[in-house]
Amino acid sequence: MSEDTVVKFSSAEVQLVLHATEGHDKVLAAVEKALSVPAASFGGEQSEGHYGNAIMLLGAVVSSSKEAGALASRIISALNHTDRQELTDHIEEYSDEKGNLYLRLDKQRLCQGKVSLAESDAVRVKFKPVHRYKPSSSLQSYRGLLSSIE
Template identity: 35%
Template sequence: MIARIEIESFCHATEDEKKVLEALKNLTDAKFEKNNVVGHYGNPIKIYKVRITRKKDINDFLTLFNKIDKNILEPIEERIDEKGRFYLRLDKQSLYFGKFVIDNEGDVHIIIKIVSYPLRREKVIENAKKILGY
């Protein structure tokens, strides 16, 4: 079972905010929260975040996730921490065009919290493989 999915991305001053939002909409219809911050050099940055907890929204996301070629991922064990969180990054520009491209330097950060009882990393990995289709 998945407890939640968190998605976060940045919109820099050099990017078209509408295109960034369109890219994120390719992942979920959930409403993103926007925070305006200032970068190290005084540049404006918008941070978009959403926490998905509704079962329907989680299932919709998983349907999209299943389109990703998981063979290009390093072993799932390297993407899961001891608290049951699965980490993934996607390329924002590809996402804008509806393509789900995994990129370890990607601008779209995704954390999937996987429920496991008891909370042992090995059990989380086992559950993640079932849920995420590995």
């Protein structure tokens, strides 16, 4: 990876919703194995779903710049070609005006040891870039990151 395609993140946030019917320990162990975010780092709160069902809202923060970058590389390198192409082609839809990068990963597939993008029932990962003063350059950097990891 050349120096101009290196994207540095200041931190990352990992969030997920666990339903009462899901094995909490199993899901957190799968997330830890796939993403290397320790299960013990997740904190959460009990809540109620749309139909009154019990859910747990869990979140963890990867506050080290080095670990956040490693997490991004780990996720992107684990994605299949189609998902990487989707990110590359539609990177604007995965980032905001501050240059934050948002990835939604399929929770069920993570439990199977596979990493793929998802729209619903997802593990949400938000990456905050180190430099926020040029969000438009973040998009180009993200494209470079996606194309450089194989």
